[in-house]
Every structure is written in C-alpha cells, then in structure tokens.
Amino acid sequence: MSNFFNKSDLTRQNADKIVSDTLNNCDDGELYLEESKSESIVLDDNKIKSSNYSSDLGFGFRAISNEVVAYSYSNEISKDSLKNSSENLKSTLKSIKGTYNHEIPKSNKKFYEDINPIEEKSLDSKLEVLNKVNDFLRKKDGSVKQVTASFAGEQKSIEIIRSGGEALTDVRPLIRFNVSVMLEKNGRKETGVYGIGGRQSYDDYLKNDNWKNVCEEAFRIATVNLESKPAPAGEMKVVLGPGWPAILIHEAIGHGLEGDFNRKKTSAFHDLMGEKVASEGVTIVDDGTIDNRRGSLTIDDEGTPTERTVLIENGILKNFMQDRHNARLMNTRSTGSGRRENYRHIVLPRMRNTMMLSGNQTQDEMIKSVDKGIFAVSFGGGQVDITSGKFVFNCTEAYEINNGKIGSPIKGATLIGDGPSILKEVSMVGNDMMLDPGIGTCGKAGQGVPVGVAQPSILIDKMTVGGTKL
C-alpha cells in the first residue's frame, strides 16, 4: 500500500482539511491519489526490442455541484499544489452551491490479492520465457516469418479521500502476456494474435509451460487465415463463438447502457427502460466481482464497492451502469461503475466484465440451422456510434457456413449492426458461456480501462457482413 503522505510537506491532516474546505458546499467530490508502477518487455524480430519501467504518481481533485464537474490534477503531491487545485475548483463552482452526500456503501470483499506482479518474477526469467516463445514458434514451422511477444505488468495503488476525512484504498495488480505471429506462404502473409491476462501474478499463467498454449493459438489463427478467401458482402445469418466475440455485446449494448449517455438522452436506449430490447432468453450482466478478472474491481474509482449489475433480464432492459454523478442526477444509486484511466482523467460510468449468460442450445444446432451465413470465432476491435446505435467489429477468424456446414475460412471483414435491434435478432443462445482470455481494453472519451467480456455461442438471424464478394 502506498503512503501518499511521506513524500512532501503534505500531511494527511492538511489534505483532510483542504478536501473538506473545498467540498463543503458541493454535492460530491473527492481527492483521488494514485501511484502506479508498470513494466513492459517486448521481444520482436528475434530480439528483446524494449524493456521499459515506469512509475507514476499524482492526484486528481474533483468537485461537483448540480450538473457541473470541476476537475484538476497534478503530479506534484504537495501542499501548494493541492491548494492551487482547490482554488481552481472553487473558482469554477463559485456560484453553484450543493449539499455533500457523505453516504458511500461499504464491503469487505476483495477480488484480487495485494501483490506487485512486476517484483514477483525476475526480469531474467521473463526474458527467458520470451526467448523460448520466439524459438518455439520459429522452429515450429518454416512459414513463421515474424514473432512478437510481450509481458506487461502493473501495480496501481489508490486512495480516495472524501469530505469529512473518510479514506478508501485499493491495490490493483494487472498482467498481460501477448503473442503475435506472422506467417508467409506462397507470397501471402497473415498474422495471428493471442493473449491472456488478469489481476494476478505471472506465475499462475506461466507454470507448466502455459505459454505454449498461447503460441499454439496465435499460430493456429494465422494458419487458418493463410487459407482464407474473400468474405461475402451483404445481410446474412451469423453464428458467434463463445468468449471473446462478446465484444459484440460490449459495443452493441454495453456502451449504450452507460449512465451518462442516458442522462443526456443521447443513447439510443435512453427511453427503453423496462422495455423488451432483446429476444427472450437473453440475459446480460455487468459484473465487477469475479476473482482475478481483468475487468474486476474491489472498489471503483469513486470508492463504491463493485457489484453484479443486471442490465437485461430475459430480454427486458433493467438497469443502466452508473457512477455517483450520473446516479445522483438520475435519482438512482451508483452501481460501482465509476472508472478512470488514471488520476489525469475524470470518472465516467464504464463497463467491468460484461457477460451474456448461457441458454440451453448447442453450437452444433446453430450451425446446422444456417443455409448461408458466417461463423465468427474471434475478433479484433470494435466501435459504436452511441447515438445512431450502429456498431462494428472486425473478424480475425471466421468461416463461411453453407447448408448447415462450416466451410472455408474467410478474410477479416467488418460486421455492422444496430445496437437496439441486434439482440432481438438473437434466435438461439448456447449452453457454453465462456469468459474471454483477459485481453480487453475499452476506450471512451480518450480513456482506456481494462475490461472483460463473456458469452455463449449465439445465432443472430440478420447482420451485415462487410466483405468484398458480392
């Protein structure tokens, strides 16, 4: 746990006093202190290309009155610096008075250990694994022309000080291991990428040569793509595999259910609460409480314990995801979804681990039911236009389906759909829900935060596939 008050002339008593003085006449706000240590080691083109260590320290001071949020950050933790920020907040809010809400829920549950994954494993042993990955893949097949492998580890310690002196703390570990391989065969080049990660130590992932599985998967995807044909263009049936393809849920539904867009009525979902927005049998939750998952948080970045929020239950829209600010303005409570990339950024309502729960059909049944369509197994990134509801994501592994059978692999194509209507097109929900391997980062308003997704196989009756073959 970081001690933020032994670094300069700023004592805890000073900080408490400045925070209370500043926030006294505001509706909400807090001082957020953060210290993070991170490491990244990259092997590329047969060499250790970079090893970087960084340490970051700073505070973000926020005051809210009515609908106005004033924010100031600095990476100098000192009495002067905090006072400057305080003056800055006061000047923005000078004419708006509020009543501070002292209430914040408490929980003793923790969803990850207090560890520093960077220090738990020596640099030497990490370099050794990366070199093994490179040798393993290059020896595996002559078509391997490029290998990139990387470790990224982080420990972030935060402390939230609220008006009145209440303090909340959290220590968050996060790791990521990634392998990318490029193959070349008959003049054609294709890549395959696979990775794993979570809020835990490297050892859990690297024991028993687990890294080999990651290599095999990246290699398999690249091999499939070497045989891929141009993708079809037009509307057709789409079967999505379990796990990572749930970024469809994240883009199509998740962002549109974040509190801020709904308070501002700019989300396509803002007037659909209590309405049927998905086929029966579709239940979607956003859960921050799964042990060691990338999107899990013991407390969010406002200090609220996270929870499992039911967004859609059996097709009916039940809840939005809320931070304190939007919850207060919408007369509801925070769902523990207030997040920020780091102290440089304001809090926004964000997703954690977004999951569609299992139904009772099988992937086989889905494939068999499709005359002409595609089977999408893995995706790269996605994006959504919240207002029009249109969303896209890019296939990185997909196949044609012809007459109920899986056919040739197809080239990476973008799939486009309409958020509010896509879940009504879900006609089968599989019994095989799977979590993603722990690799997602969600971007919103220029801030990236780690997230998770999960889903079973699903059949979507109509979606536009953005290939080139008419």
Added chain:
Amino acid sequence: MVKDQEFLKSKASYCLDLAKKMGATDASVTVGHSISETVNFRNKSLEASDRSDGLALSIETYLGKRRSSISSSNLLDENIKTLIEKCFETTKITPEDEFNSLPDKNLLSKKISSLNLYDETRFENDKKIKYLKDLEESASSDKQIINTESSFTENKSNFILANSDGFCDGYKTSSFTTSCVTVAKDENSMERDYEFSSKRHLSDIKQAKDLGNKAAKQTIRKLSPKKIGSEKISIIFDKRISKRMLSVFASAISASAIARGTSFLKDKIDEQVFTDAINVIDKPDIIKGMGSQNFDSEGVNSNTLKLIENGILKNYLVDTYNGKKLKLKSNGRSGGTTNLYFEKGNISYEDLMKKNSRSLYITETIGHGSNLVTGDYSVGATGFLVEDGEFKYPVNEITIAGNFKDMFKNIILANDLEFEYSVNSPTMMIEGMTAAGK
C-alpha cells in the same frame, strides 16, 4: 506557467550526469511540462472544467549495445535517482542488440528556426465560456438539435531533449482546440455529428458561430438514413475521411513495419504505388503547422520529404534503430510524420461529385478495419447517396471494403486541399470498392 527551459535543462543534465556516473556509456533524456485547461459546455450551460498540470520524464540508458528505458511523472531528485539506478540495472541484463545506438551526431539538428508554434496568449476560462455560449447558441438554433456538447482546450507545453553526445534543445508549443458535437432527432432516427478546430494560435481558431452552425448542419442532414443494397460503387471520401488514407499509408511505410516485414508496402521503393497523378509530401517546417517540428523525437534534423512522387514510393519514414536495420540513414521521422498531405488534384469538387451518375459519399467510418500486413480494408460507414452530383439521401449501417493496394491505384483527388490539421487531403474518389448493406 509552463516551466521554463532552464528548469527542464537542469533536470535533464542531472539525469545525464547521474547515468554517466553509474557507468552508462550513453544516455538520452526527455523532460516535458504541459498545462491544459478545458471548459465543457452542454446544452448552453457550463458542464465541467478541467485543469491538468503534468511533468513527464523519460530516460534511456545504454551500456554498449544494451539499452533499456524508464519513464516517470515524479521529478523529485530522490525518485529520479532510484529510477535511473533501476534503469541501469535493467540495461545490464538486457541482451545486446547491434542496432541500438544514439542517432548519428552529424544528423542531429544544429540550429532551430522559429516556426511560430507558441502563442503565449492566455485565454481565460471566462473567455472560453463566452466562446462556447456563442457556439452552442448557433449550434442549437434548429429545433431538430436536441443536445449539444462542446469544449475548449488551451494547452501550453515545453520540453527539452538531451543526450550524452551533447544534444540539448527544445521549445515551447501551444494549441487551442474547440469542438462541438450535436445530436439531432426526427421521428425516424437520432443522429450525431461534429465539427472542430485546432490551431497553434488563438487568433486562427474558427469563429464560434460558424463552428456551431456547421456541426448542426452536418448532423441534421444525416436524419432518416436508409440502408442501401450491396454493390460495387464508386466512393467519395469527405476530407475528414480521405486524410485517414494518408495515415494508413504513413503507418505502412514506417521503417519499423518495413524492417519487421509486416507491411503491404515492403520492398516497394521506386515502384508505382499510387496512380501517377499522386504526390504525397511530409513537410516539417510549415509556419504554425499543427505537425511542425524542428527535429524528431531523437533530435534528428527533419527536412521536407517527397514520399510519393508521380505515384512512385520514394522514401520510408526512418528512425535511427530501424534505419540501421534497413541500412538507411534516419530522415528525422522517429515519432512519425510531421505535416503530411496529398498535393491537390486537378478536378473541382463539383466535377468529382458529377464524375459518375451514382456514387456513395462517406462522412464517417467506424471500426479498426485496416490490416497493414495484407492491405485489406473493411469498415462501417455513414454518408450519402449521390446522384448526378447531388446528395439524394443519407445512408448508414453499411460497410465499405477493398484492398489498399488496389484502392491507392484508383484514387482521384479534387483540388480542394486546405491546411487545417497535421494530416490534410483533398476530397477523394476511389472506384471499384464494395459497399455491403442489405
């Protein structure tokens, strides 16, 4: 106030001295300070203010051909000492890489000329508020506009780059950025669009009224879109999308992608990549240019480069490390392009619109559908169906797809180039792409 050169220089030399004392054979350090103030408006009233004040330090230490780096925002001497120790310890056990080195001394920038990148004008938050009020007033004048969000950001930055070969230089830059996002609604749909302006000098920022009007107009015309069928159709890219083709091109000719062999433009130097009417220039010394620089992120002097001349690829974007791998000298492009643009074409916007009886005009694309290894391109798109040079109706929920290798050879550029951003393109037409809809 943004920290002055003296303060940053003293921190930089403290770092270099310390690294040398510990035994580093070479070292380089960047120290920067940046202050930003943003005011946000929503529906004609103040929504948020945000002030950021950030120091940043990054150091690379070398031991012969071994190298590693650290970065931090904590500039207390005690912390810097701990970090450099850690950095150097890491350097010792990092394997050698024959291509690791500081840039060649004779390529380093000798003298910096003023590019007028800093405007010291202070635009107080009260003035930002006044600007945004005017902006949102004009943006929301049409009843169909149901939400407006706008912001004004003022940024002042300063930095010093120093290395153990004696390079030590840096300069102040400023930027003023304002943007407006509007949402319009009718009985069939809700749509969003935007407009923004970003300049080095305050006086060059667009008028609030014009910016708001333009955002609103662009949003309202998107209402009640239709989906079209799947077909081969000629596509016209609005300037704000056509410049993205240049960004893809720039990524594909970075020395790092070329050295790794992961670019569809590898080994294409002196080959025809675009039609022979196309020229692509990267010019670092445009006065007040958003992408202008005196030297790159390694201190290497950067000159104007003709990347594409009459359709032929002439240069990669080369940094020191990847340059050594490719046996090329750095051309001052560590950190990428500066002010990148297509030279204007010789057909007017109106004639381009009329060139085909039917085409698709794209104003927005979403998704990350550019594959630099294969050149495959597939993205979600929004725009308008154009018939006989006129917008017929808005189109959405479609995708457009092709392969850059073919697309680049089918580009026709209008003559409406303007220098607004760091990447600039005229309106562009590409024939032979596939649109997927119904």
